[in-house]
Amino acid sequence: MTGEQQLKYTAEHEWVDADGDTATVGITAYAAARLGDIVYVELPGVGDEVTAGSVVGELESTKSVGELYAPVTGVVTEVNEEVASSPEVVNSDPFGAGWLLRVRVTETPELLDHAAYQQLTGEA
Amino acid sequence: MTDRENREPEPRRSPLHEVHTSEGATFTDFAGWTMPLKYRSELAEHAAVRTAAGLFDLSHMGEIVVLGPEAGAALDAALLGELSAMEVGRAKYTLMLNAEGGVVDDLVVYRTGPDRYLVVANAANRETVAAELRSRALGFAAEVQDESDDIGLLALQGPLSLDVLSEVGGFSADQDERTEQRFVELLTGLKNYRFLAAWYRGHPVLVARTGYTGEIGYELFVAPALLPQLWRAIREAGAGSGVVPVGLAARDTLRLEAGMPLYGNELTAATRPQQAGLGRLVLADKAAAYVGREAVEGFDGSGERILVGLASEGRRAGRHGYPVRAGEEVVGEVTSGALSPTLGHPIAMAYVHPDAVARELAIDVRGTALPARVVPLPFYKRPDRKA
Numbered sequence: 425m426t427g428e429q430q431l432k433y434t435a436e437h438e439w440v441d442a443d444g445d446t447a448t449v450g451i452t453a454y455a456a457a458r459l460g461d462i463v464y465v466e467l468p469g470v471g472d473e474v475t476a477g478s479v480v481g482e483l484e485s486t487k488s489v490g491e492l493y494a495p496v497t498g499v500v501t502e503v504n505e506e507v508a509s510s511p512e513v514v515n516s517d518p519f520g521a522g523w524l525l526r527v528r529v530t531e532t533p534e535l536l537d538h539a540a541y542q543q544l545t546g547e548a
Numbered sequence: 549m550t551d552r553e554n555r556e557p558e559p560r561r562s563p564l565h566e567v568h569t570s571e572g573a574t575f576t577d578f579a580g581w582t583m584p585l586k587y588r589s590e591l592a593e594h595a596a597v598r599t600a601a602g603l604f605d606l607s608h609m610g611e612i613v614v615l616g617p618e619a620g621a622a623l624d625a626a627l628l629g630e631l632s633a634m635e636v637g638r639a640k641y642t643l644m645l646n647a648e649g650g651v652v653d654d655l656v657v658y659r660t661g662p663d664r665y666l667v668v669a670n671a672a673n674r675e676t677v678a679a680e681l682r683s684r685a686l687g688f689a690a691e692v693q694d695e696s697d698d699i700g701l702l703a704l705q706g707p708l709s710l711d712v713l714s715e716v717g718g719f720s721a722d723q724d725e726r727t728e729q730r731f732v733e734l735l736t737g738l739k740n741y742r743f744l745a746a747w748y749r750g751h752p753v754l755v756a757r758t759g760y761t762g763e764i765g766y767e768l769f770v771a772p773a774l775l776p777q778l779w780r781a782i783r784e785a786g787a788g789s790g791v792v793p794v795g796l797a798a799r800d801t802l803r804l805e806a807g808m809p810l811y812g813n814e815l816t817a818a819t820r821p822q823q824a825g826l827g828r829l830v831l832a833d834k835a836a837a838y839v840g841r842e843a844v845e846g847f848d849g850s851g852e853r854i855l856v857g858l859a860s861e862g863r864r865a866g867r868h869g870y871p872v873r874a875g876e877e878v879v880g881e882v883t884s885g886a887l888s889p890t891l892g893h894p895i896a897m898a899y900v901h902p903d904a905v906a907r908e909l910a911i912d913v914r915g916t917a918l919p920a921r922v923v924p925l926p927f928y929k930r931p932d933r934k935a
Contacts, residue, residue, distance in 0.1 A: 486801050
C-alpha cells in the first residue's frame with residue numbers, strides 16, 4: 425500500500441493510488457468517519473465505463489447516504505467484494521483493506537495532493 | 549454592516565460537554581444544542597443498549613414544572629389524558645394538541661406531588677410548550693415554570709441498567725444517607741412509568757423508569773451541576789458490565805426499532821393522534837374540555853394517511869422523505885428509516901393511505917424500488933416482554 429502522503433485526492437473525499445495505467449480508489453478516513461458506521465456499499469460492475477466526477481456508487485451508514493464519485497475516467501477492472509459483505513472494513517481500514525475499485529485509466533483530471541487535501545478537511 | 553440579529557445563536561453546550569470530549573465524542577447540532585452524535589461506533593452503542601446498558605446525556609430536553617392547587621386541572625385542559633387522576637409517583641406519555649387537533653409536542657408528564665407536575669418536552673419545542681402551558685393554565689390556580697436550565701437529565705437504558713444503577717454509590721431513599729439499601733429496594737420494585745423521589749449525595753434526584761429505547765431503563769433528573777459526578781459514577785459502576793456512553797445516532801435507531809415516534813418525523817402540527825396510532829390517548833369520556841378536543845373527536849380518519857411499519861430485505865434503507873409507491877402511484881412517505889442494527893434488515897415508519905396498506909408496496913430509494921411489507925409496530929420487543 426502506498427503511504428497516504430503519496431496518494432492523490434478529490435474534493436469529494438476519494439483517494440486514488442495510481443500504478444501505471446491502473447488506479448485503485450477508496451474513500452478517505454475523514455469521509456468514513458463523517459459517514460459513521462458504514463452498513464451498505466454499492467459499487468459499479470466490472471467492465472463498467474466510468475467518467476471522472478460522475479456518481480458510480482453509494483455508501484450508507486445508519487444515519488446517512490454518501491455518494492461515491494469516480495475520480496478518474498476509465499473502465500472498472502476489479503471491485504472489492506469484501507466490502508459488500510463486510511462494509512465495516514471501510515471504517516476500520518479505509519486506505520487499505522477498505523479499498524473500493526480498480527480502474528484502467530484513460531484520463532486523469534487534476535487531483536489534490538496530500539497537503540491540499542488536508543487543507544480542505546481542515547486537518548493541515 | 550453587522551447582522552448580529554440575523555446570526556444563528558451559538559448552540560448551547562451540555563454541562564457534560566468536557567466529559568463527552570474526554571469520552572471521545574463526535575458532536576452534532578441538534579435543536580439549538582451541541583450534543584454527542586456518537587462516541588466511537590454508533591452500531592456498538594446500539595448493541596450495548598440491547599445487550600448490556602447505555603448511558604445518555606439528555607440535557608437538551610425541556611423540563612417544565614406546573615404547580616398549584618389546580619395544576620392537574622390545568623394540565624387536563626392543556627393536554628390529552630386525565631393528568632389530575634394520575635397518582636403521585638406515576639408518569640404518563642401524552643400529547644399537546646393545537647386547536648385543529650394536530651400535535652404540538654409529545655410529552656412525558658410526571659406527577660411529583662399532589663400539587664406539582666413535571667412535564668418533559670422535546671428540546672425543539674421547549675419554548676412553545678412552556679408558552680402554551682402558560683396560556684392554557686390562565687384561569688386556573690396553577691403556575692408554569694420553565695426549569696429546563698435548572699434540571700439536568702441522564703438516561704441509563706438496557707437489560708443491565710438496574711444492576712448497574714444499584715451498584716452506583718451515593719443514592720439514598722431519603723435525605724439520610726444511611727438509607728442507601730432502602731433506595732436499592734425501592735429501585736428494584738419500581739415498575740414501568742413509575743418514579744422515585746430520592747437523593748444523590750445530599751441532593752434531590754428523581755429516578756424514573758421511563759425511556760426511549762424499548763429496553764428496561766431509567767431516567768435521572770438532577771441539578772445540572774451534579775451531572776459530571778453522576779455520569780462518572782455510573783460509568784465506573786458499569787465499566788465491568790459493558791456499559792458505554794450512547795449518542796444521538798444510536799438513540800434514533802433504538803427508538804425507531806421500538807416503534808416510538810420522533811417529533812418532526814412521525815409527529816407534526818398537521819398529524820392527528822389517530823393517524824399516528826395514538827388514538828388510545830384520546831379519551832372519549834374525559835370530563836374536562838381541552839385544546840383540540842372538538843377537532844380530534846370529530847376527526848374522520850377515512851382517507852387520511854396512517855402510520856405503518858415497513859420491513860424490507862437486503863441492507864439498503866428507505867429514509868425520511870422517500871416516497872412509498874403501490875405500482876406507479878405514490879401512496880405514502882417514509883418518516884424514519886434505517887437498516888435495523890438488531891434485526892439486520894431495513895425498517896421504516898411511513899404514512900400510507902389506508903386503502904393502499906394491503907397492496908404491494910415499495911419504497912422509492914433514489915429511483916430504485918425497494919419492496920416493503922407492512923409489519924406491526926414495534927419492530928423490536930425486548931426478549932422478556934410478552935407479545
